[in-house]
Amino acid sequence: xxxxxxxxxxxxxxxxxxxxxxxxxxxxxxxxxxxxxxxxxxxxxxxxxxxxxxxxxxxxxxxxxxxxxxxxxxxxxxxxxxxxxxxxxxxxxxxxxxxxxxxxxxxxxxxxxxxxxxxxxxxxxxxxxxxxxxxxxxxxxxxxxxxxxxxxxxxxxxxxxxxxxxxxxxxxxxxxxxxxxxxxxxxxxxxxxxxxxxxxxxxxxxxxxxxxxxxxxxxxxxxxxxxxxxxxxxxxxxxxxxxxxxxxxxxxxxxxxxxxxxxxxxxxxxxxxxxxxxx
Amino acid sequence: xxxxxxxxxxxxxxxxxxxxxxxxxxxxxxxxxxxxxxxxxxxxxxxxxxxxxxxxxxxxxxxxxxxxxxxxxxxxxxxxxxxxxxxxxxxxxxxxxxxxxxxxxxxxxxxxxxxxxxxxxxxxxxxxxxxxxxxxxxxxxxxxxxxxxxxxxxxxxxxxxxxxxxxxxxxxxxxxxxxxxxxxxxxxxxxxxxxxxxxxxxxxxxxxxxxxxxxxxxxxxxxxxxxxxxxxxxxxxxxxxxxxxxxxxxxxxxxxxxxxxxxxxxxxxxxxxxxxxxxxxxxxxxxxxxxxxxxxxxxxxxxxxxxxxxxxxxxxxxxxxxxxxxxxxxxxxxxxxxxxxxxxxxxx
Numbered sequence: 160x161x162x163x164x165x166x167x168x169x170x171x172x173x174x175x176x177x178x179x180x181x182x183x184x185x186x187x188x189x190x191x192x193x194x195x196x197x198x199x200x201x202x203x204x205x206x207x208x209x210x211x212x213x214x215x216x217x218x219x220x221x222x223x224x225x226x227x228x229x230x231x232x233x234x235x236x237x238x239x240x241x242x243x244x245x246x247x248x249x250x251x252x253x254x255x256x257x258x259x260x261x262x263x264x265x266x267x268x269x270x271x272x273x274x275x276x277x278x279x280x281x282x283x284x285x286x287x288x289x290x291x292x293x294x295x296x297x298x299x300x301x302x303x304x305x306x307x308x309x310x311x312x313x314x315x316x317x318x319x320x321x322x323x324x325x326x327x328x329x330x331x332x333x334x335x336x337x338x339x340x341x342x343x344x345x346x347x348x349x350x351x352x353x354x355x356x357x358x359x360x361x362x363x364x365x366x367x368x369x370x371x372x373x374x375x376x377x378x379x380x381x382x383x384x385x386x387x388x389x390x391x392x393x394x395x396x397x398x399x400x401x402x403x404x405x406x407x408x409x410x411x412x413x414x415x416x417x418x419x420x421x422x423x424x425x426x427x428x429x430x431x432x433x434x435x436x437x438x
Numbered sequence: 439x440x441x442x443x444x445x446x447x448x449x450x451x452x453x454x455x456x457x458x459x460x461x462x463x464x465x466x467x468x469x470x471x472x473x474x475x476x477x478x479x480x481x482x483x484x485x486x487x488x489x490x491x492x493x494x495x496x497x498x499x500x501x502x503x504x505x506x507x508x509x510x511x512x513x514x515x516x517x518x519x520x521x522x523x524x525x526x527x528x529x530x531x532x533x534x535x536x537x538x539x540x541x542x543x544x545x546x547x548x549x550x551x552x553x554x555x556x557x558x559x560x561x562x563x564x565x566x567x568x569x570x571x572x573x574x575x576x577x578x579x580x581x582x583x584x585x586x587x588x589x590x591x592x593x594x595x596x597x598x599x600x601x602x603x604x605x606x607x608x609x610x611x612x613x614x615x616x617x618x619x620x621x622x623x624x625x626x627x628x629x630x631x632x633x634x635x636x637x638x639x640x641x642x643x644x645x646x647x648x649x650x651x652x653x654x655x656x657x658x659x660x661x662x663x664x665x666x667x668x669x670x671x672x673x674x675x676x677x678x679x680x681x682x683x684x685x686x687x688x689x690x691x692x693x694x695x696x697x698x699x700x701x702x703x704x705x706x707x708x709x710x711x712x713x714x715x716x717x718x719x720x721x722x723x724x725x726x727x728x729x730x731x732x733x734x735x736x737x738x739x740x741x742x743x744x745x746x747x748x749x750x751x752x753x754x755x756x757x758x759x760x761x762x763x764x765x766x767x768x769x770x771x772x773x774x775x776x777x778x779x780x781x782x783x784x785x786x
Contacts, residue, residue, distance in 0.1 A: 267572055275543075279567045285533040286568055289540020289548075292525065296501070297544065316564070319533035326528070 169375045170437040172242060173203040177405050178432055179238035183254035183261075185425035190255070190263070192428075193409070193418035195235035197339050197373070197400040198306075202239040204378040205304065205335075209386065214244035217271040221301060224290055226275050228283020228307040229337070233265035236273065245272035281314025283307055284334060288320050291329040291393075299331075302386065306335045310342035312353035318363070324393040325364025332393040333385050334365075337372065339400045343416045360395045372398025406431050452760070466763035474586065474643055474674055474764075481641040482616035486579060487515025489623035490549060494520050497627065501541055503527050503550040505534040511551035511581045512639045531561040538576045539568035547575050547627065554580035554595030554636060558602060569632045570607045576633075577626050583612065583636035583673065584725030585754055585771060590761035596754050599701055600730025602634050609655070610701040611635040612673035612724075612732075616642040618699055621653035629655055636673060645677055651697070658705040660712065664692035667782060668712055668747075671723040672698045672732045675752070675773060679723050682778040691786060694718070701732060706739055713745050719785060720747040725773060728753040750785050752778060 180195035205225060206212075212222040227236050237254065240246045246260075253259035260269050264278040275286050287305040294301055311317055324332050338356070340346045348354060360367045366388055370377040378398070385394040403409035403418060406428045412418065420428065459465050482488075494500045494516060506529040508514040517524035527534035531552055538548040557565065557580045569576045580595070587593045602610050609631060613619045619638055626633040649661045661676070662683060669679040676697045683693035696712045698705065713720050713736070720740075722733035733751035740746065754771050768774035772781060 276567060276571055279563055281532075282536060282564060282568050285536025285564070286540040286543070288533060289537030289542075290544055291540070292537060293541045293544025293546055296541075296546065316532040316536070319530040320536065323527060323530060323533045323537065327525075 167207070168437060169203050169207055169379070172207045173199045173375065174432070174435075174437055175242050176202055176235065176238040178429070179241055179248075179251055180234050181425060181429050181432060183234050183237065183251050184420065185429070186252055187255040187263075188422060188425075189420070190234045191231045191417065192234065192420060193341070193402040193416075194229075194232050194337070194339065195238065196403045196405050196409070198232060198235050198337050199238070199404070200373050200375055200378060201306070201335060201337065201398050201400070202235055204375060204382055206239045206243045208379055209382040210304070211301065212243070214272070217245055221299070223302045223304060224274050226277070226283045226287050226290075226303065226305045227265045227273065228275070228277045228305055228311060229280065230264035230266070230276065230278025232306070232308075232337075233261070233263065233273075236265060237261050237270070240270070240272040246270070280308070280311045281316040283311075284317050284320035284324070287332055287334070288323050288327070288329065291324070291332040292327060294331055295329075301331070303332045304335060305332070306337065308342070309336060309338045309340060309347045309353060310350070312336070312347075312356070313351040321360070321363040321365065328391040329393045330388070330391045334393065334395040336395060336397045337400055338397055339402050341402055341416050356397060360397075364392055366390055366392050366394040367397070368395070369397040369399065372400035373404050405435065466766050474638065474677070479643045479645065482620075482644045483641050484512040484515050484639065485616040485619040485642050486623055486637055486639060487512030489620040490516045491519040493624060493627050494523065497547065499545065499547045500627065501525065501546050501548050503534050503538055503548055505529055505531045505552045505556065507552050507581070510553070510639065511579065511637060513549070513551045516549075531556045532564050535561045535564040535578070536568050538578075539564070539574050542569070542574040542576045547577065549577045549579055551579045551581070551637070553593060554583045554598045555593055557634070558595055558598040562601060565608075565632075565634075566605055570605050573607050573631050575630055577635065578633065579635045579637050581637045581639045585759060585767055585773065586638070586674070586725070586764070588762050588764050588767060591758040594759055596727045596759060597730065598636070599724070599726050599732070603702055603730060603735065607632055608702065609633045611655075611699055612701055613638065613653070613699050614673060614676040614697060615646050616644040617646040617651070618653050622655075622699065625653055625655045638674060643677060645680065653699060656700045656703055656705055658696050658698040658700070658708040658712075660708075661695040661697050662693070664694040666692045666718060666786070668694040668696060668715070668718045668720050669723055670696045670698060670709060670713065670720060670732070670736055672701060673725045675723040675725050678773065678775045678778050681775040682782065685779050686782060689783070691782075698732060701735065704735055704739065709736060709739060710743055710745055713740055713747055716747075718747055719750065719782075721750045721752060721782060721785070723752040723773075723778065726753055727756055729756055750781070752781060
């Protein structure tokens with residue numbers, strides 16, 4: 160069992176995940192960098208505070224399972240998997256290239272540490288329900304984490320799974336909702352509003368927390384609460400995040416689902432990030 | 439078997455009122471789960487549920503799921519025998535399939551049941567991406583395949599084989615009778631990989647034990663041989679063509695029957711060898727639309743290999759079918775035994 164003892168701060172981990180994501184974006188000249196920069200703090204707290212795993216044994220039976228329902232966030236998860244030692248760092252140079260283990264949309268059959276093939280949105284939470292049932296059958300004390308987006312809240316299957324998780328009292332399931340209020344055609348609250356969101360999850364029988372998803376202290380507290388909760392119910396942490404967090408000139412750009420970054424701007428973004436490197 | 443299939447005249451529109459019967463008479467009526475057995479055909483009750491419960495004695499990895507249809511898929515037999523290994527998922531096919539994927543990821547062998555319409559039409563994306571793409575060991579077993587209910591298009595899975603044949607990695611089974619269902623259940627449990635099986639449930643006719651037959655995954659089996667006509671059939675249509683063969687034989691027509699319970703992967707060698715014997719009329723027969731099922735699979739196989747017998751298809755038309763009593767509908771849509779005989783006589 161690895162509890163990730165480390166002197167590296169979570170802020171530094173977040174910075175490293177952002178840095179690696181930007182480098183992958185630079186390699187490919189594209190990528191869902193807005194989402195990656197927004198979710199870096201959640202991944203930092205997941206992989207360097209909350210999750211139990213052994214990066215040398217990605218299939219270790221005792222691991223917590225982290226499901227990436229939002230396959231297009233793979234660029235960020237690859238950064239986290241490199242940062243946590245599942246993947247060698249030089250592999251980021253292959254991101255999105257032909258025959259790479261790091262395709263643009265995450266697939267379990269390609270990448271160590273990628274638990275499921277996401278990308279067809281609305282799938283992750285249902286698979287998480289089955290895995291959580293399976294862990295209970297095996298009397299495992301591991302947790303299932305499912306990272307999904309606010310856009311996926313529009314999929315009916317998400318709510319089938321939400322009902323099911325509560326019905327089966329899956330207290331080993333923690334759902335993380337990245338609420339960046341962006342989806343393909345615009346702000347998710349204007350496409351198909353899921354608000355009032357916490358009330359919905361409560362009504363579906365879940366323990367609910369809503370936090371600033373770019374506040375590491377708040378995330379640590381929320382993860383700790385979710386893990387320690389005694390109530391026999393599934394837990395959700397709604398994480399309000401900011402697209403492109405950490406790169407002000409991108410944050411201020413008219414925000415869209417797929418943030419355009421000009422060829423010369425990757426280096427500029429990396430330079431901006433460098434200026435804000437945690438000491 | 440003699441007589442003509444009863445082909446009721448089609449109404450001009452489905453909303454045209456039906457005349458009430460004369461006093462003292464009753465109209466034929468629909469049945470949700472109609473028996474497929476003739477009066478004197480032996481039957482076995484719930485062959486799938488019993489086979490699964492039997493398997494579960496030695497296979498602790500087997501778990502069952504149903505989307506509120508355990509009683510109508512014979513899954514209730516397993517659920518009653520192993521209540522702690524059965525998951526009632528409610529009327530929620532998408533999460534049932536996703537959860538089956540999750541259980542398979544954790545090392546279990548889930549059998550997930552619903553009606554064929556709901557698995558194929560509603561849960562397709564989940565079967566495709568959560569199960570088939572990763573070759574997870576999930577067994578999807580679905581009742582009411584093709585035209586086996588009079589409830590109308592909402593429950594008649596006339597195109598499930600066409601839908602699923604396009605899905606890579608998926609093994610597809612269409613068993614003929616209770617023996618086939620029992621043996622196929624054991625075979626798919628022994629097989630590593632995703633499987634879709636069409637299910638006959640309730641009191642299921644049992645006829646194949648007269649033919650020295652056993653189910654083998656991926657194998658087509660010659661049940662009888664004959665020099666004039668070769669039926670290449672699957673599912674319950676094998677029962678029908680075997681009955682038709684007896685009548686046709688009395689006409690002096692020698693009839694062979696090749697039963698193809700595994701639709702994918704197709705037993706290409708056996709089918710090519712049987713269809714390559716010169717001079718035989720080849721007739722495919724399936725309880726499914728003529729589009730995208732066994733008939734087209736065989737046609738494509740034969741053409742690709744330069745085997746060109748006279749070829750005909752028996753199957754359902756490219757239509758949303760009527761509601762009504764099953765025997766009436768099987769005559770109307772030309773898959774009853776009498777309709778099979780009638781069609782083949784016309785082609786000879």
